[in-house]
Amino acid sequence: MVKLIHTLVDHSDDVNYCAFSSSCLASCSLDKTIRLYSLNNFIELPYSPLKGHTYAVHCCCFSPSGHILASCSTDGTTMLWDTHNGQTLAVLKQPHGSPVRVCRFSPDSTYLVSGAADGSIVLWNVQSLKLYRSGSVKDGSLVACAFSPNGNLFVTGSSCGDLTIWDDKMRCLYNEKAHDLGVTCCDFSSHTVSDGEQGSRYFRMASCGQDNQIKLWLISFVDFLGCELKYECTLNGHTAPVLACAFSYDGQMLVSGSVDKSIIIHDTKTRSILHTLTQHTRYVTTCAFAPDIPLLATGSMDKTVNIWQFDPKQHCTGSLLEDEPKMSVENWSEEEVSVWLCAQGLKDLVGIFKMHNIDGKELLSLTKHSLTNDLKIESLGLRTKVFRKIEELRIKVDSVSLGIPDEFLCPITRELMKEPVIAADGYSYEKEAMENWISKKRRSSPMTNLPLHSLVLIPNRTLKMAINRWLETQQKYNETT
Known part of the structure; x- marks a missing residue:
């Protein structure tokens, strides 16, 4: 169960990004500000908002210790702030002054990466606050970045759809065309996984893009051999470009936000949809899990940040869909079918299904023909979505009932x-x-x-x-x- 517990309404324009430390939540906006809130009561901290950027703030992130906050802006700078008092620690200017779209700290806080609209990428030394290395991608703007958990490599994503892997010396190790219409976000899971064949260990990474897709990748890194990027699977569910994705801190869940205004929480092991949240009224631009407590933050072009709380008993346990009936699908009542429809983002079809007395057994027997001629669902896109969801349910039922490896x-x-x-x-x-x-x-x-x-x-x-x-x-x- 996930419930909305608080909505922050202090920004006067689109919310572009939000990030957690162990004690604070930060959000940034087109309104040029960064705001910080205490996780104890979600009250804004006394020195918030942070003002210093002269144009829209695109991204913000905490150092691993939580003592420093970085923010980057269309004004061509990345700023560092002291989270104890809100004081400015440094203003780092991107080469050629290009708008900075993304910034990230390395896991040990040694480096800070900033990526810009002209494709330039800078690795800053956090201690000296000086440029350490710089480079650029061949085409497009840099819009996404993530460090591997061990800090040996980081990945950037471009508006042309490429994922590029770099080492900590700014050497390009690998490049892959990942999303046809452009990458929008990427994130690493903090836990390594096995490939299941040779027992090799990989980092798992997620990327999302303008093609409506979320892809999972496995990345291995060996100092003298380079690295390997291996496609794992695609997670579906969104009907429009996916603007944000983030792993939970135990790696068991992945959250995504989309232009379709929905937030989907996926189980990374079963690859099923756990929850679909639809409270934002405009595009969902950012989402983030808290590190130590069962909280999720989502931001939107509706100028709000929503705070969601997980039932501690269900947090990261691979539970079923939010409020989905736990009994065998064949035994679902009409009401339980309605709950399932809502969880799939098909709330508008509840009335039609109830009118035709569709229970679990009837649900599994529906065909494209019956959706068209019996239920009179006129929209081809809607029929296709319903049928796909039913097919996914059939596969789940067959796999569970037969226990097929x-x-x-x-x-x-x-x-x-x-x-x-x-x-x-x-x-x-x-x-x-x-x-x-x-x-x-x-x-x-x-x-x-x-x-x-x-x-x-x-x-x-x-x-x-x-x-x-x-x-x-x-x-x-x-x-x-």
């Missing part, structure tokens, strides 16, 4: 594989599904989006034997129950 499911069809084959990307797919993928002149991996150096498909006999053994076990179990 994820590695037995084809990444393309999400169905149990019958003839698994290994493709050149190293992943296993259902033979027919992969042949269809290739027949449509697709020459990239369904899992990584990277080019396939070969179109040869090799039968995965080991996996097929494992699937058959699992099926035999299931059959014996069913015969005895």
Whole structure:
């Protein structure tokens, strides 16, 4: 359960960014100010607002200790503030005075990165307050940046859609076209993950963009070998450009905010939607989790910052959708179907579903034809969204009821594989599904989006034997129950 506990209404223009320390919340705005609030009671601190920028403030962030706040602006500067008294510590001027769009501290507070509209990126030495290294991306504005948890590398995102990986010497290690219409934000999880194959450890990173998508990536870094960026999956749910994304501090949740005015909280393990929040009245521009307490802050072009609180018992535990019925879907009542619709952002369809007495069993049996002819849902886009959500629900139901191991499911069809084959990307797919993928002149991996150096498909006999053994076990179990 997530509930709205406070709304901050002090900014006089769009809220561009918000950030937490262990004791404060900071927000910045087109109104040229940064405001700070105590987490004890959400009262604005005596020295707030911070004024010094002469144009819009695009981003703000706390140093890991929380003693310094950085902010950057269209005025071409990144300012450092003392969070104890609000005093200005430094004004760092971007080379050529280009508008600064993003700033980030390294995990050990040694460096501060600032990225600008002209593609320039500067690594500042925080102790000396002097420029340490500088560089630039080939095309576009720098609009996103995030440090890896160990500080050995950082990633920038550009308005042209590229993700670029840099080391702490400002050497470009890797570049990837990630979002067709431009990157808007990126963030690292603080916890490493295993690739599940060779036991290698990776940093998990999320990026979002103007293409309405959120992508998860795995990044490995070895000093003398460079680094590897590996596409993991795409999280869906938003119907418009996604402007912000952020991991919870335990890495179990990812929050995103969009032009569609909604906030979606995703479970990073199951990749399901946990909560959909729709209280903002204009574009959601920023979202952030608090480090030590179950709080979430979201900011919007509606000039407000909303503070959300998680039920401590459910915080970061991989719970189901907010208020989603916990019983088997087939047993859902009409009211529980209505709750599910609301959680999917389909509140406007509740009346139609109730009129046709759609319960859980009926919900799972709906088809595109019945949505059109029986329920009379005229909008093609709405029908497509409903049907996609129902398909996702069917997959969830099938996976839970059968207990199918994820590695037995084809990444393309999400169905149990019958003839698994290994493709050149190293992943296993259902033979027919992969042949269809290739027949449509697709020459990239369904899992990584990277080019396939070969179109040869090799039968995965080991996996097929494992699937058959699992099926035999299931059959014996069913015969005895």
